[in-house]
Amino acid sequence: MARRVSLFVTCLVDQLFPSVGLAMADVLERLGWKVEFPEAQTCCSQPAFNSGYWDEARQVARHFLRVFRDAEYVVVPSGSCGSMVINHYRELFHKDAEALAETEALAPRVWEFSRFLLEVAQVEDVGARYDGVVTYHDGCHALRELGIKQGPRRLLARVRGLVLKEMDVAEECCGFGGTFSVKFPEISGAMARTKIESILRTGADTVVSTDSSCLMQLRGALLRAKAPVRTLHLAEVLASR
Amino acid sequence: MISIPHERFERVLADPALQQAIYAATGRLMEKRREAVAPEALPDYQELRSQARRIKEHTLENLDYYLEQFEAEVHARGGRVVWCRDGDEVVDFLTKLAREKNARLIVKSKSMTTEEIHLNQQLEQRELEPVETDLGEYILQLAGERPYHIVAPALHKTRYDVADIFSRRLGVEREEIPERQTRIARATLREKFLAADIGLTGANFLVADSGAVVLVENEGNARLTTTAPRIHVAVAGIEKLIPRAQDLAVFLKLLGRSATGQPLTVYTSVLAGPRREGELDGPEEFYVVLLDNGRTRLLADREKRESLFCIRCGACLNHCPVYRKIGGHNYPWVYSGPIGAILTPQYFGAGHEPWLPFASSLCGACGEVCPVKIDIPKMLLLLRREIGRSLAREGKGRWERWAFRVWAWLMTRPKLYEFAGVAASALAPEGSEGWLTGLPPVLRRGPLAAWLSQRDLPLPPGRSFRQLWRVRSRVKRV
Amino acid sequence: MSRDHILHKVRTALGRSAGQPAAEPPPVRLCGPQSDLEARIERFLNAVAGLNGKTYRARSCEEVRDYAARLVDGRPAVASCTPVLTACGIHGLPGVRYQFSTRDEFQTACAQAAVGITGADYALADTGTVVLLASHQEPRMISLLPPVHLAVVPKERILSGLDELFTLLPRPSELTSSLVLVTGPSRTADIEQILVRGVHGPGEIHVVVL
Ligand code: SF4
Numbered sequence: 001m002a003r004r005v006s007l008f009v010t011c012l013v014d015q016l017f018p019s020v021g022l023a024m025a026d027v028l029e030r031l032g033w034k035v036e037f038p039e040a041q042t043c044c045s046q047p048a049f050n051s052g053y054w055d056e057a058r059q060v061a062r063h064f065l066r067v068f069r070d071a072e073y074v075v076v077p078s079g080s081c082g083s084m085v086i087n088h089y090r091e092l093f094h095k096d097a098e099a100l101a102e103t104e105a106l107a108p109r110v111w112e113f114s115r116f117l118l119e120v121a122q123v124e125d126v127g128a129r130y131d132g133v134v135t136y137h138d139g140c141h142a143l144r145e146l147g148i149k150q151g152p153r154r155l156l157a158r159v160r161g162l163v164l165k166e167m168d169v170a171e172e173c174c175g176f177g178g179t180f181s182v183k184f185p186e187i188s189g190a191m192a193r194t195k196i197e198s199i200l201r202t203g204a205d206t207v208v209s210t211d212s213s214c215l216m217q218l219r220g221a222l223l224r225a226k227a228p229v230r231t232l233h234l235a236e237v238l239a240s241r
Numbered sequence: 242m243i244s245i246p247h248e249r250f251e252r253v254l255a256d257p258a259l260q261q262a263i264y265a266a267t268g269r270l271m272e273k274r275r276e277a278v279a280p281e282a283l284p285d286y287q288e289l290r291s292q293a294r295r296i297k298e299h300t301l302e303n304l305d306y307y308l309e310q311f312e313a314e315v316h317a318r319g320g321r322v323v324w325c326r327d328g329d330e331v332v333d334f335l336t337k338l339a340r341e342k343n344a345r346l347i348v349k350s351k352s353m354t355t356e357e358i359h360l361n362q363q364l365e366q367r368e369l370e371p372v373e374t375d376l377g378e379y380i381l382q383l384a385g386e387r388p389y390h391i392v393a394p395a396l397h398k399t400r401y402d403v404a405d406i407f408s409r410r411l412g413v414e415r416e417e418i419p420e421r422q423t424r425i426a427r428a429t430l431r432e433k434f435l436a437a438d439i440g441l442t443g444a445n446f447l448v449a450d451s452g453a454v455v456l457v458e459n460e461g462n463a464r465l466t467t468t469a470p471r472i473h474v475a476v477a478g479i480e481k482l483i484p485r486a487q488d489l490a491v492f493l494k495l496l497g498r499s500a501t502g503q504p505l506t507v508y509t510s511v512l513a514g515p516r517r518e519g520e521l522d523g524p525e526e527f528y529v530v531l532l533d534n535g536r537t538r539l540l541a542d543r544e545k546r547e548s549l550f551c552i553r554c555g556a557c558l559n560h561c562p563v564y565r566k567i568g569g570h571n572y573p574w575v576y577s578g579p580i581g582a583i584l585t586p587q588y589f590g591a592g593h594e595p596w597l598p599f600a601s602s603l604c605g606a607c608g609e610v611c612p613v614k615i616d617i618p619k620m621l622l623l624l625r626r627e628i629g630r631s632l633a634r635e636g637k638g639r640w641e642r643w644a645f646r647v648w649a650w651l652m653t654r655p656k657l658y659e660f661a662g663v664a665a666s667a668l669a670p671e672g673s674e675g676w677l678t679g680l681p682p683v684l685r686r687g688p689l690a691a692w693l694s695q696r697d698l699p700l701p702p703g704r705s706f707r708q709l710w711r712v713r714s715r716v717k718r719v
Numbered sequence: 720m721s722r723d724h725i726l727h728k729v730r731t732a733l734g735r736s737a738g739q740p741a742a743e744p745p746p747v748r749l750c751g752p753q754s755d756l757e758a759r760i761e762r763f764l765n766a767v768a769g770l771n772g773k774t775y776r777a778r779s780c781e782e783v784r785d786y787a788a789r790l791v792d793g794r795p796a797v798a799s800c801t802p803v804l805t806a807c808g809i810h811g812l813p814g815v816r817y818q819f820s821t822r823d824e825f826q827t828a829c830a831q832a833a834v835g836i837t838g839a840d841y842a843l844a845d846t847g848t849v850v851l852l853a854s855h856q857e858p859r860m861i862s863l864l865p866p867v868h869l870a871v872v873p874k875e876r877i878l879s880g881l882d883e884l885f886t887l888l889p890r891p892s893e894l895t896s897s898l899v900l901v902t903g904p905s906r907t908a909d910i911e912q913i914l915v916r917g918v919h920g921p922g923e924i925h926v927v928v929l
Contacts, residue, residue: 009706011652015662016699018706022713037710042652048645050603052625056649063653091619144605173562177602182688184600186247189695190254190566191602194264220696223676266912288748295745303741305729318892324722376918377909395909403910419910423918430919435830451892461863461905461920467897468859469826479725486890487747490881501908505846505881508920509900513892519855521825523896533725541732 004034005116006071008064010081010212011043017212023239024077024113027128031121040067044081049088050178058096061089065102073120074110077235078211079142082112087145112142114152114210114234124158128238131161132230135204137195137218138171139211152210152234159237165202169195176217192221199229206230208237243638245596246571253568259397263568266396267559273502274556274610283498292491294614297550300449300482301540307449307482308531314452318514320527327534328358331476334530335360335441336367338474344369344438348430348470350456350463351375352443353391353553354478354532356575360441371441372433374462376426383410389569391576392500392555397568430462440466440524444477445496445552447529451486453513454529457496457506464508473512473524479531480540480549486511492552495612499554535588545620548583550613557607557617563600573597579607583620591624591631598624659707666701675700749882759844759877760928766847770903771916772924779929783807783871786927787836790869791815794833797825800856801838803871803929809836826860835861835921839872841887842926845880846902849926853897862901868921870901872928 005028009021025035045060064085068074076082086107093099117123134156142148156164175181175191182188195218199207205228209215212233219231253259278286300307312322325331339345347364349355349371361382364371373382377395381388384406388394398406400419407425408415416422442463446455454475456463467473483492489511497503516523539549558564558578569577573594574585582597598621607617632638651658670677676697680690692698730736754762764774777783784807791814798809798817810817815836819825829835837857841850849870853859862868878884885891891898905920916922 014706015665015701018702018704018709021706022709025710025713037707039707040655042655042658045652048649050622050625051599051641051645052622052627052629053642053645053649054626056645059649060652091622140602140604140606144609171606173602173604173606175562175602177604179688180599180602182691183245183596184247184250184563185691185695186250186254187563187566187600188602191562192696194562194566216699217696220676220692220698223697224678224695262911269912285750292745292748299742299744302733303735304733305726305735305737306739306741308726308729314892318896324720324725326721326724330721374919375909376907380909393909393912396912398910400910400913419913420915422910423907423915427918431830434919435826448892451890453892459905460907460918462918464859464863464899465919468863479729484741484744485747486888486892487749487885490885491748493881503902505843505848505900505902507902507904507906509902511891511898512896514896516853517896520853520896521819521822521855521858522860523853523858531725533721533728537725537728537732540729 003072004036005073005075006036006038006068008041008068008074008076008081009037010076010078012212012216013077016216017233020077020212020233020235023233024075024235026239027126027235028075031123031126033121038067038071044084046081046084047178049084049092054092058092061092062099065099065106068106069102071109073116074106075113075116076110077113077233078213079112079139079146079148080211080213082110083141083145085110112146112148112210114155115146115148117155118151124154126155126158126238127241129160129241130237132206133163133165133204134206134208134237135165135167135199135202136170137167137174137207137209137214139209139214140173142210143171148210155234155238156208162237165204167198167202169198172198174214174217176213181217189221192217193225196221196225196227200227204229206232208232208234210234243595243632249571250567253571254566258399259568262397262399264565266393267565270393270501270555270559274499274559277498277502277504283494289491289495290612290614293495293612294550296483296488296491297613300484301480301546301549304479304482304540307484308479311447311449311452311482314450315514315529318452320452320514320529323528323530325530325532328360328363331358331360331530331532332363332367335364335474336369338472339369339439342438342472344472346433346437347371347439347441348433348437348466349373349441350443350458350466351378351394352476353388353575354443355441355476356388358534360476372430374430374434374466375460376423379426379430380406383407387570387575389577390555390558391553434465434469437470439472439474440470442466442473442475444475444481446483446489446492447477447481448486448489448511449482449484451511451513453486453511455489456510456512457493459507461508464510467510467512467524468522471524472526472528474528474530476530476532479533479536496552496554499556499610499612539587542587544623545587547615548587548620550615551580552613554612556610556612560606560610562602562604562606579617583617583624586624586628591628592635595628595632598628659705662701662705666703669700672700675702749886751882751886754879756874756877759879760874763842763844763847763877764926764928766844767903767926770847772847772903772926775925775927777927777929780807783927783929784809784812787869788812790867790925791834795831796834796836797828797832797861797865798836799838799858799861803838803873804836807871807929825858829860829864832865834867834869835863835865836869836871837862839870839876841884842872842877843880843884843900844877848900848902850884851899851901852891852895853899854895859897859899862899863920866917866921867923867925869925869927872926874928877928
C-alpha cells in the first residue's frame, strides 16, 4: 500500500501560487505516495507571530495542530512555514503544556518538501527535465533555521537539461521578511535589488527557491526591473519533464 | 501607527557612493570572517562558540560574586575600583580625579561604553580635553560625529572626507592618501600621548580571578594610552566580566576572527594594577570604573538577558542586510545594527523608537555569526511582542491589532477563509500576466501601495489551490 | 552608595543574596600542545612572515648580534635588559641604550629611538605572536614607541598557541602588571579599509629566533 502524505500548501501558495502546490503533489504521486489535502488548513500563523501578536498566532497555530493531528507526514513547500511549526511553535506554546505536547508530537512529522524527498522518500533523481540555466536562492529560514543548503542543489543537479549557476550572494536575504516588506518598503526593495544584481550576474534564466514568499519578492522586483528572468519553486522544476 | 523615519532611510539609500562604501566594507569583513572560522582554519569554532556562551551565561548568573572577586583582585594589586550607576557618576569621578591630579589632557582609546554616556562632550563641558586616539574615532571626533560601526567607526568616511576633516580641523595641507593621512594622525597624536596625564580606555573583558582589564586592538593606541600617561582609567560595563584568565583563550580566538578575520588582533593587553616594584614604565595609578547605566535592568529580564553576552565584535552588523542598506547613523543609539536593535529598546524601554525591532527581515544572519550565540532574531521577536503590548496599553496601533484579530478569526474558519479568498480574487484589478504594476491614485495608501512602490504584485490567479485540488481529485477519480 | 546600590540591583535581578558563592563554572577549555619544537619554530616563523614581519633563524648568539647590528646600523636604539639580549651582547652595539635612571629619560630615549629591541617571554606558533610580560627587565615602551621592533625569541619559548600559554600561565596577572601579545606590526584599516602599517606602534617587526 502506498504511504500517505498530507500537503500543507501554505496560505500563500493556496491563494496566489497554486501551481506550486499542484507541482508538489505531482512529484509526490509520481514517486508513489498517496497525497492528501486536508481542506481545513489555512495558515501556519507566522505573520502574527513575527509581528508580535502571539495570542492571535496561538489561535491559528492550534488550528494547524488540530488539522494535521493524524497526519503521517506533513509536507510543506516552504522552509519558512515549516520552521514555524518545527521550531517556533515551541516558543509560542512554552506555557501551554497541552499544545506543547501536541507540537512535540507533530513537529517530527512535518517536513520541508526538498528534505522530505531526500530523507524520507530517499530520492535524488525524480525524473525531471528542465532546459535552462538556473540559480538557486537560499531562503533564509530554510537555510538558517532548518539547515537546508545542499539538498535542493542535489535535487537540481539530477534534473536533465538543467545547468546550475551559483550566485555570489546566494545566502543573502531577498528582503521579503513578511510585514517588513510593506513596513519598510524602501529597505526591502533595496535588498531585493541587490539580490537581483547578483542573479543577473550569473546569467541564469531562472531563479529557484524552496519558498514562494522569497520568489514573490524576487519576481516582483525582477518584473519591475524588466529583467527577463523567471522564478520557479523547486517543486515546479522537479515536476517538469 | 508607529512613526518610521522613512526619509532618513531614503537619504542613505539614494547615496550611491555611501551605499557602495558600506556594502564593500562590510562585505570584506564578512569574507575575512568566513575564511577565519572555516573548518580548515578553526576546526572547533562551534565548540568555542558554545563554550563562550556557557561562560557568559554562567558569569551573568553569578555576576555579583564575580564583581566582588574582581574588585578584591584589583585592590590587591594596588588598583582601585569605582562603581558608577550612570554616566553622570563617571563624569563626576573623572572630573574630580583630573582636578586632584591637575590633569587636563586625556587620551582615549576606542570605547563604546564611553560613547554610550557621551563622555567626551561631558568632559569638554568641564574644561577637560579628551582626545580620541583610534584613527577612526579620531576622525569622527574631529568631524563631530558618532561611530558608524562598533568596530570600524569611520566606515562611511572616504579618504576625501578625511582630507577635508584634517585640513579643516588640524590646519594641515590637504592630503588624500590614506598612508599619509595616517602619518599625520600618528604625529599629532604621539604628542598628545606623551603629554597626557590620564589615559582612558574601555575594556573588552574584565577578568575576575586576576583583577585584569583586557584590551584588544590593532593600532597600538590602547597600549600607548595605558603606558604613557601616569594614570590609567578603564571604563567598563559590569557585563564585561569573565571568571578566569584561562577563559581568555576561548574569547580571544573568537573575537578577532569574528570582527576582522584576524586570528588575533595585533595587540592584546592583559593589564592588572599599576606598575610594580622596579618597573620603569606603566601607569602609577590604575582605576577601573564599573558602570551599570541600565545593565542591571537587562539582567533582571531572564528571557532577554543574553543581550548582555555581546562582546562587540561587529559581525552581526556586517552580516545584516538592513544595516548594509541603511548604515549606522540611522540607528537611534550608539549601538547600531542587530545588536543595537535589541539593546536600544532594552535600555530605553519598549516605547522608545518602537520601529527598531521591526526593521528586520528576520533573516537570521546575525544569530548565525554571533560568536557568543546570542539568538538575536528571537530577541527581536520578543521585543516585537513587548512593543505590541506597550502600544496597546497606550491605545496606539489599533488598526493593525484589529487587522490581526480579524485575520486570526478568519484563519480558524476555513470556509470563511476560502470565501474571503474568492472575494478578493473577484475584486482584484486587471494586471498583466497575473502581476500588477500600479494602483489607481485613490488607492495609493496602505500595505499594497507600499509593496507596489518597490515591486510588482502578484494577483490571485482566479482559482485557489483548494479549488484546483477539488477539480484535480474529481478528474483523477474518473 | 553606588557600589552597594549596583550590587543590590544585581542580586535582586538574579535572586541571589550577599556572600552567596558562585555556582560551579563551566570547566576551562584548553587543549594540550601537539607539535614538536621544530614544527613549532617553523610555524611561528611562517606566521610572522605572513603578517609582514621579518624573520630570521639565528644559530648562535653572534648571529643575533650581527642581525641586530645590521638593523640598528648605528642609529639610536633602546634595548631591554632581558637575559637573552645580554647573552647576545646586544648592549654593546653602537647606538644601543639600555640603562636609564628615570622614567622620563627612558621615555625620551624610546620616543627618539629608531629601533626597540626586546626579548620574548613566550611566542605563539599558531598566530605568530610575541608574548611580553612587563617587568623591571622588560619595560613596555621599547616594543611600542620606536618605529621598528626587534624581538629576540629563545626557541624553547615557542608554544603552540593561546591554549598552551594559558595552561602555563593560568593567572598571568600574578606575575606581571602587563601581559601583551604582539601579533605583527601595528596596523589600521580605518580609512576605506586600506591597510596602513605603523599607525601608533611599530610599523615594522623583526623576529629573530635563537
Ligand atoms: S551581538 Fe554577537 S555578533 Fe553582534 S556585536 Fe555582539 S557579539 Fe558580535
